[in-house]
Amino acid sequence: MERIKEVIVVEGRYDKNTLAQVVDATIVETGGFSIFNSREQLQFLRRLAEKRGLILLTDSDGAGFVIRNYLKGAIPGHQLKQAYIPDLYGKEKRKKTAGKEGKLGVEGMRPEVLLQALRRAGATFEGADAATGQRELITKADLLDKGLIGKDSVEKRLRLLRKLELPEHLTPNAMLEVLNLLMEREEFLRYDGTA
Numbered sequence: 001m002e003r004i005k006e007v008i009v010v011e012g013r014y015d016k017n018t019l020a021q022v023v024d025a026t027i028v029e030t031g032g033f034s035i036f037n038s039r040e041q042l043q044f045l046r047r048l049a050e051k052r053g054l055i056l057l058t059d060s061d062g063a064g065f066v067i068r069n070y071l072k073g074a075i076p077g078h079q080l081k082q083a084y085i086p087d088l089y090g091k092e093k094r095k096k097t098a099g100k101e102g103k104l105g106v107e108g109m110r111p112e113v114l115l116q117a118l119r120r121a122g123a124t125f126e127g128a129d130a131a132t133g134q135r136e137l138i139t140k141a142d143l144l145d146k147g148l149i150g151k152d153s154v155e156k157r158l159r160l161l162r163k164l165e166l167p168e169h170l171t172p173n174a175m176l177e178v179l180n181l182l183m184e185r186e187e188f189l190r191y192d193g194t195a
Helices: 013-020 032-037 039-052 062-074 111-121 140-145 154-163 172-182 185-189
Strands: 007-010 027-029 054-056 080-082
Touching: 007 013, 007 039, 013 027, 027 039, 032 039, 032 062, 039 054, 039 062, 054 062, 062 080, 080 172, 111 172, 140 172, 140 185, 154 172
Parallel strands: 007 027, 007 054, 054 080
Antiparallel strands: none
């Protein structure tokens, strides 16, 4: 089992239980929307972020993005990494019916999908060598050149998100952040817009 330095933040206890079987890490749950009403919990997350850094790993549905965006606004960006699971449709084994959007949450993901999401987010795996050197980043101008932002860009953006197995709720800014984690600028510039 791989050990991760950062603290991973998930929505609930079933997410926590699933992830604890995949990685050796400190995993903290928000209790879903209860994070909005708990100053103590938010202060606790801020302290953890300052000391070790956080990785947000919420479900890819609308509710998961509400929680993610709240924490993104409450914690300094340099202390926060974003891990995204793909939009996979289905129902978790313990539930009688699928969720509102019909998407599997963190608890319904296979271990390899969770590990891939954490790697894509830039999680610090114990024993891994730190990357060295500067690399050229993908910019908003690059997104505009590829038609991924601006007029009539929604369908192209969704096509790219599906191709990369990322959730459809990603904003253009979040997508830019993830693209810079996933690929080199040169690789992105070769993308022709097809699925």
